[in-house]
Amino acid sequence: MNKDDLIIIGVVSGKHGIKGLLKVKWFTERAEGLEKYNPIFLDDGTKYILKIRFKNKDQAICYFEGVNNSEKADLLKGKQIYAKRSVFPELKNDEYYQSDLIGCRVEDNKGKFLGNVSAVFDYGSSPLLEIGKELVVFNNDNFPLVKIKEKKIISKYDFFGDIQND
16 A cells, blocks of 8 residues: 555544444545545555444544444544545646645745645644644635646745745
8 A cells, every 4th residue: 555645534533332333523525525435544554444324513423344343443543544545536737635735845936945845734724834844824825826736836925934034
C-alpha cells in the first residue's frame, strides 16, 4: 500500500453498543461518502469494508467488516480512516482537493519563495495552510492564485513570520 495514495476521510471516535458498531466522524461532504470510497484503510494499513447503519447527530454509526464485538471495536477508537486517492472523482482543470496543496511552493506575486505547504488543517471554517512555522487562512484574499498542476500558490503577502523581510 502506497501511503502517498491515501487521503484521510474520517476518524473512529468510539464504539456504539456491544455488537462492534463504531462511531465515525466523517470528513467527506456527507456521511454517505464514507461508503463510496470502500475499501477503507486504517493507519496501520488494515483494510475494511465500511457500511453505514445510521447517523446519530454528527456521527455515522458504522459496521466494519470483521469487527463484530465490543472488544474489537474498542481497539479502533482514535484510528484515522483513509481512502485511496485513485477512487476519488476526477476534478475539472481548476479544481483540486485540499490534500493536493501539500508540497506546493508558496511565492509572492513577484516570484519570491516564501515556503512550502507542509500541512492543511480544516476544522470547519476556513482551512489553514502550514507554511514554515506559520498557519495562514487559506482563502482567495490571502492566496489569489493556485496553480495546482505547477504545485505553486501565489500569496498576497511577501513574507511570513519566520522569514525576514529586509
